[in-house]
Amino acid sequence: MPLSSHIVPKLKDPSLFHEAAFINGQFVKAKDGKTFDDSINIARDALKSFRKTLPRERARMLRKWYELIMENQEDLATLITRENGKPLADARSEVAYAAAFFEWFSEEAPRIYGDSIPASVRGNRVVTVKQPVGVCGLITPWNFPAAMITRKIGPALAAGCTVVAKAPGETPLTSLAIAELASRAGIPKGVVNIVTALKNTPEIGRELCTNPIIKKVSFTGSTSVGKLLMQQCSSTLKKLSLELGGNAPFIVFDDADLDKAVAGAIISKFRSSGQTCVCTNRIYVQDAVYSEFQRESFKFQTHVEDALKKGATVLTGGKGLGHLGPNFYEPTVITNMTSDMRIHREETFGPVAALFRFKSEKEVVNLANEAEVGLAGYFFSSDIARIWRVAEALEVGMVGVNTGLISDAASPFGGVKESGFGREGSKYGIDEYTIIKSITFGGVDDLQE
Numbered sequence: 001m002p003l004s005s006h007i008v009p010k011l012k013d014p015s016l017f018h019e020a021a022f023i024n025g026q027f028v029k030a031k032d033g034k035t036f037d038d039s040i041n042i043a044r045d046a047l048k049s050f051r052k053t054l055p056r057e058r059a060r061m062l063r064k065w066y067e068l069i070m071e072n073q074e075d076l077a078t079l080i081t082r083e084n085g086k087p088l089a090d091a092r093s094e095v096a097y098a099a100a101f102f103e104w105f106s107e108e109a110p111r112i113y114g115d116s117i118p119a120s121v122r123g124n125r126v127v128t129v130k131q132p133v134g135v136c137g138l139i140t141p142w143n144f145p146a147a148m149i150t151r152k153i154g155p156a157l158a159a160g161c162t163v164v165a166k167a168p169g170e171t172p173l174t175s176l177a178i179a180e181l182a183s184r185a186g187i188p189k190g191v192v193n194i195v196t197a198l199k200n201t202p203e204i205g206r207e208l209c210t211n212p213i214i215k216k217v218s219f220t221g222s223t224s225v226g227k228l229l230m231q232q233c234s235s236t237l238k239k240l241s242l243e244l245g246g247n248a249p250f251i252v253f254d255d256a257d258l259d260k261a262v263a264g265a266i267i268s269k270f271r272s273s274g275q276t277c278v279c280t281n282r283i284y285v286q287d288a289v290y291s292e293f294q295r296e297s298f299k300f301q302t303h304v305e306d307a308l309k310k311g312a313t314v315l316t317g318g319k320g321l322g323h324l325g326p327n328f329y330e331p332t333v334i335t336n337m338t339s340d341m342r343i344h345r346e347e348t349f350g351p352v353a354a355l356f357r358f359k360s361e362k363e364v365v366n367l368a369n370e371a372e373v374g375l376a377g378y379f380f381s382s383d384i385a386r387i388w389r390v391a392e393a394l395e396v397g398m399v400g401v402n403t404g405l406i407s408d409a410a411s412p413f414g415g416v417k418e419s420g421f422g423r424e425g426s427k428y429g430i431d432e433y434t435i436i437k438s439i440t441f442g443g444v445d446d447l448q449e
């Protein structure tokens with residue numbers, strides 16, 4: 001049975017369903033990679049006029065696109081759930097999160113300011129302007145089929161760039177529906193191009209990284225693929241952003257509010273079934289509150305048992321839910337963890353919460369920083385001096401203090417160490433898609449008599 005017959009009847013607006021690449025404002029079936037090569041040339045041609053549009057014009061287009069996404073939130077959430085598998089409630093949140101990047105960058109587009117710089121050479125005056133970097137190649141993962149692509153397209157268009165985006169092989173339908181809304185929002189043809197791929201992903205990746213027309217690559221995905229793309233981009237020295245994997249520590253100090261810490265651990269661990277890059281991976285609990293925290297963690301199970309008594313069904317942790325299919329696994333808590341175990345070093349990317357006991361602040365910060373990656377880190381404490389000390393000492397790009405949820409279009413998102421570099425969202429996100437040009441005016445002498 002074709003895929004469309006499962007999905008189209010569930011959509012209020014069936015015209016959002018597309019299975020072909022979006023090139024030059026049209027949905028086209030790929031032929032022998034030619035469509036893909038065309039897309040890069042088309043984005044180059046579209047850049048000539050798009051880079052000259054007024055920032056305010058680009059702001060209006062992005063704002064319109066934001067509104068259309070929100071108007072179609074339910075259909076987009078249905079597509080996400082159907083192709084990615086996350087619960088509908090999570091999918092609805094993702095659509096709002098995805099749209100927020102267009103709203104945010106519609107507001108940033110008219111504010112791409114340069115500087116006026118006091119020169120150190122007499123008679124000179126220096127100003128800077130920020131210009132679009134050019135055609136951008138974007139690659140995104142399956143875990144956020146909408147938000148990861150809008151987090152890149154939003155600032156790219158705000159800056160005046162055009163894009164060729166490779167949709168995730170597992171979840172292309174959401175990005176194609178968003179492309180359909182691009183046309184309706186009045187985004188000019190050729191400015192946004194979305195190619196789909198399953199088997200020839202490495203070839204597409206290589207072309208995006210080596211083709212001299214592409215001036216910037218932004219990648220979100222695993223650290224291993226990020227390293228490969230960085231090597232490939234070196235041949236043309238492209239501007240590069242890498243949003244890679246994490247292994248977030250979550251630290252509970254003995255002065256923390258335990259109820260809040262448990263709630264924070266649950267949201268940060270089990271959001272999207274543990275399949276987000278900022279999900280908690282290692283939970284460090286200080287000795288004095290370890291047992292109490294463990295008991296509190298199981299509260300959610302007692303809540304589930306209560307639901308069970310009232311008609312729901314669930315199993316205990318640590319096992320797959322084979323009767324539902326191979327991709328289902330119980331929310332699981334494991335305790336008495338030690339640093340020689342794989343969870344300590346590797347991103348789990350699943351609904352398993354691992355509890356480690358620690359004694360001192362220094363010990364836990366050292367343990368937390370042992371990871372080769374450094375995306376997000378969380379801790380709970382009520383001691384303001386400790387909060388500053390630990391926030392400054394954690395080797396991560398983002399810290400959540402007394403919260404397990406840090407994702408926000410307004411806040412800079414990105415990592416350090418092997419979690420990559422570059423920032424998305426926030427006022428900094430647009431810098432990834434601009435270059436700074438300095439313009440020096442000479443011969444500005446004293447006032448003439």
Ligand SMILES: NC(=O)c1ccc[n+]([C@@H]2O[C@H](COP(=O)([O-])OP(=O)(O)OC[C@H]3O[C@@H](n4cnc5c(N)ncnc54)[C@H](O)[C@@H]3O)[C@@H](O)[C@H]2O)c1
Nearest residue numbers: 140141142168169201202205221222225243244245246277
């Ligand atoms: N830092 C962030 O903002 C962020 C956000 C979401 C996910 N992630 C990370 O992404 C990972 C999960 O996603 P995944 O398993 O899809 O990652 P992945 O690296 O396997 O795939 C990500 C994207 O890269 C493409 N890809 C794979 N091999 C490629 C190649 N040789 N050349 C070019 N493209 C290639 C895939 O098709 C997909 O579109 C996790 O590690 C997660 O932490 C990071």
Ligand SMILES: N[C@@H](CC=O)C(=O)O
Nearest residue numbers: 143275276277278407
């Ligand atoms: N969950 C992240 C993306 C990584 O998976 C986010 O909140 O932006």
